[in-house]
Amino acid sequence: MFSKQHRLQISGEMFFAVFILTSALSVSSLPEDLIESRRRVVHVLEDETGAVIVQTAPGKVVTHRGGSITLPCRFHHEPENTDPARIRIKWTKVTDALQFEDVFVALGKQQRVFGSYRGRVFLERAGPGDASVIIQNVTLEDYGRYECEVTNDMEDDTGFVNLDLEGVVFPYYPREGRYKLNYHQAEDACKHQDAILASHSQLHKAWLEGLDWCNAGWLEDGSVQYPISHPRDQCGRKDTPAGVRNYGYRHKEDERYDAFCFTSKLNGKVYFLKRFKKVNYAEAVKACIRDGSAVAKVGQLYAAWKFQLLDRCEAV
Structure with missing residues (x-):
């Protein structure tokens, strides 16, 4: 359905309960x-x-x-x-x-x-x-x-x-389900996940790199688009060409879609906290606090996957 490099799609906060962002490191300028x-x-x-x-x-x-x-x-x-x-x-x-x-x-x-x-x-x-x-x-x-x-x-x-900016685009929708966000809610959702709404050029670049996502999402200019690398009937007909499909500019208050968010390199580090038993979200939050960190957000996990090359197969 979508390329290997984009299989980290997350549909809500519960998915990443025990990934942790350490306290922010001091900001260093480029050499x-x-x-x-x-x-x-x-x-x-x-x-x-x-x-x-x-x-x-x-x-x-x-x-x-x-x-x-x-x-x-x-x-x-x-x-x-x-x-x-x-x-x-x-x-x-x-x-x-x-x-x-x-x-x-x-x-x-x-x-x-x-x-x-x-x-x-x-x-x-x-x-x-x-x-x-x-x-x-x-x-x-x-x-x-x-x-x-x-x-x-x-x-x-x-x-x-x-x-x-060097970064990564990821599709996002809240725990309540898909197509629940107006434009302003999509902005807030991305910010809450340590990201911003992606631009068209950022989404287009992600599509060139293999992003394939069937649900339409808000972009920062108020348009609604979605990237298709493998056309199929479930995503607007199989005989249509691959590309970034555009619904145009939509009503920012009344219409609801998902969001395409963009994030970049972290100032901290995301790591996996191994527990001896499975934990729910509240227990994961407490475990992170005891370890001197906080539960990672979706954007932070994507940034770690992109820039730290984080690779874990445990479901959390």
Whole structure:
């Protein structure tokens, strides 16, 4: 029904009772040589109009939860002796087609970081014309598209950078059964399982890697989709092609589906706590607490399977 690598599908909290997440480890940044290898070379074009010209990295930059990443952006302007204090650098995150979330702004030596980015975002300052920013301790919510805007008096230009995360997509539905979640409940369900709603590109990548799931689920943009690698009559007819099938954008309050969640690398470790007898969920919770840990969530188990290569055949 679905590929070997996705047989960890979990339908509720009871399934993973004795997997445990240890206390969070200290967050460590990526090694400098690894950061360097992930920076994109940016070539700045000059023109004779005096306008500010901004160029960012093509494609995307990639990191994982808890890592550090540089969002590259360089600019050129004429005349070159323009007062640096009059150049404004602004970074925003594109949250929707016409919606933006402020991330960082700098005007000369004055700087401001907004919201959840406070204490984590800094100018790289790699030389003249460098408007790149470094994001430290990257979170799942940092995933997405960013705009770099450079303004010099009346001239301005923008460029875009896509931040991607190494991670894993998993289908999820609550213990009450399938097709019980509206969009907002699906958001909360993923967060409760240490994840976020997956994007279309993340689900498409998971499908390319073999994910095959017959039940439709919410994605972060409000659409409802599901990936089919092996077409069959039980999943919308056998003669339809394989692919990510799309129900389009649905009513976020009234309609109910499952969820496709996305998670990334852990800051702790999931391990199997061996008991001499089978335990129910409440007993598993107590056993985890006595061991100085907590019962793992679905997203944490998937992350351990993906990144720790956790492999246990006992049903829990």
